[in-house]
Amino acid sequence: MIGESSMDKTVSALMRCGVAFALSAVLAAGALGAPAAFAYAAEGNAADTPATGTPAPDAPAPEAPAPDAPSADGDATADGSGGGAASNSPSADDVPAKPAAKVATKVSGLNRTISKKPSGTIKDTIKVSPAGKRTVQLQLYNGAAKKWKTRATFTTNRAGKVTLKYPADWKKKNTTKWRVVVKAADTAKQYVSKTVQVTTYNRSTVKLKAKSAVIMEASTGQVFYAKAPDTKRQNASTTKMMTALLALERNKLSAPVAITKQAATTDYSNLGARAIGDVTTVKNLLYMTLLPSDNGAAEALAIHTAGSEKAFVALMNARAKELGCTHTSFKSPHGLTRKGHGSSARDLAKIARVALKNRTFAKIVNTKSYRFTTSRGNSYTMKTTNKLLGKTAGIRGVKTGYTDAAGHCFVGAFKYKGKTYLTVVLGSPSSDQRWSDTKALLKYVKKYF
Structure with a gap:
């Protein structure tokens, strides 16, 4: 046909409208910065009509696939991730595994209180768990700088054992503070020990004739000088420190005491027969026991x-x-x-240390003289047997003792630079020698403290 039919004109107009619509969509999409999507419509059935490239006028544009999203058929995307349904959650393979929690490091066998003469060496074997080749440091505390400094480093064997060898720093001071640090491992946390205290005693030789001797710092109980400190010996009237301590702990000072024949x-x-049946107080008998060392009063x-x-x-034995x-x-x-009675220099220092915490005890042993009268009017005047009290600065007691078997003994309390040092000498050959021996111990305190 030479001319267009009315149907052909209608189709041609519609197609022109569709092109205009599509161009408008392209321009709008470009303005918004989004990719343009084309939908081509074929005239007739797809089976017998090839696509003409002309966009369908009203067909909605399909959504563009999300970048890197896996394809619907399960093929790997451009970045190599697996296919399947699109998801914003990473796959299990993409999530890094959490590291296993580190376990606590434990140390056994560590000796935290060490006393040693400077002529010796200090070795301490410990075991670290978890085991393996673990790094262990010995650190020394610097009091002036208030810092810990590593002084030695060791490595455990595969079983976790190591022998710590302390550097010689401890030999130069009375006390030093140390700690053990086990460095962290792949599966174990770092370990830091509590303080290890090293006490250096007998830093120099003290010439004594006493058979046993001790210097103990009262607040800590640390021994800084010792000669046969744990040898049990007859200890004579130094025994009365325990007698007085128990009497103070179990009685009121004002409690009346009737003197028995056995005691008198x-x-x-010095009680004598006249005291039988007489009455005095616990307080008066304590002074009589500790100053002139009266056996009947005890x-x-x-x-x-x-x-x-x-x-x-x-x-007494239970309290000891x-x-x-x-x-x-x-x-x-x-x-x-x-027979069988006795104590050691170290034990007597322990007893004195506790007894001196009792204010009444401390007051009595620091008294040079005392006088009291009984209910019958009997008077007793007494003086201390401690010849250093009032003559040697710093002496605060405590108790003398003598028998043929024990020799001459003295337990002393010496106040020096704000601290109290307990001195003990047992078995000195004479009364004068026990005072000389005690003074030698006081010189040691003054030299090193």
Whole structure:
């Protein structure tokens, strides 16, 4: 046909409208910065009509696939990720595995209190777990700088064991503070120990004739000088420190005490027969026990406190055990020689350390003289047997002792630069020598503290 039919004109107009619509969509998409999507419509059935490239006028543009999203058929995307349904969540392979939590490091066998002469060496074997080749540091505390400094480094064996060898820094001071640091491993945390205290004693030789001797710092119980400190010996009237301590712990100072015949007739007592049946107080008997070292007064306190000497001696030994006395066995409240009776220099320092915490005890042993009158009017005047009290600066007591078996003994309290040092000498050959021996120990304190 030469001319267009009305149908052909209609189709041609519609097609022109579709092109205009599509161009408008392209221009709009470009203005918004989005990619243009074309939909081509074929005239007739796709099976028998090839696509003409002409966009369908009203067909919606399909959404563009999200960048890097896996294709619907499961093929890997451009970045190599697996196919399947599109998802914003990373796959399990993309999430890094959390590292296993580190376990605590433990150390066994560490000795935290060490006492050594400077002539020796300090070695301490510890075990670290988890085991393996672990790095272990020994650190020394610098008090002036308030810092810890590594002084030695070790490596454990595969079983976790290592022997720590302390550097010689400890030999130059009375006390040094150390700590052990085990460095962290792949599966274990770092470990830092509590403070290890090293005490250096006998830093120099003290010429003594006493058989046993000790210097102990009262606040800590640390021993800084020792000569046969744990040898059990007859200790004479230094025994009365324990007698007085128990009497103070179990009685009121004002409590009346009736003097028994057993107490009044005790060997080496100034009570005498006139005191039998007389009444005085616990306080007066304490002064009489500790200043002139009266045996009858000690016996009277024992009987009053426990009902009998035997019962009181049992209390003495039980209390000594509580105080950590391992070389002490009391057989009387006064210290007269009896088989099996005795103590050590270290144990006597322990007893004095506790007794001096009692204010009444500390006051009595720091007294040079005392006088009291009984209910019958009997008067007793006494002086201390401590010849250093009031003559040697810093001396604050404590107790003398002598028997043929024990020799001359003295437990002293020496106040120096704000601290109290307990000195003990046992078995000095004479009374004068025990004072010389004690003064030699005081010189040691002044030299090193």
